[in-house]
Amino acid sequence: MRHRISQKFNTQKVLKMPAD
Secondary structure, three states: OHHHHHHHHHHHHHHHOOOO
16 A cells, blocks of 8 residues: 555656656
């Protein structure tokens, strides 16, 4: 479950910072 939350947080980070 912690991995799922981490993925969600990662997605937000990518949205905030362009991971081009």
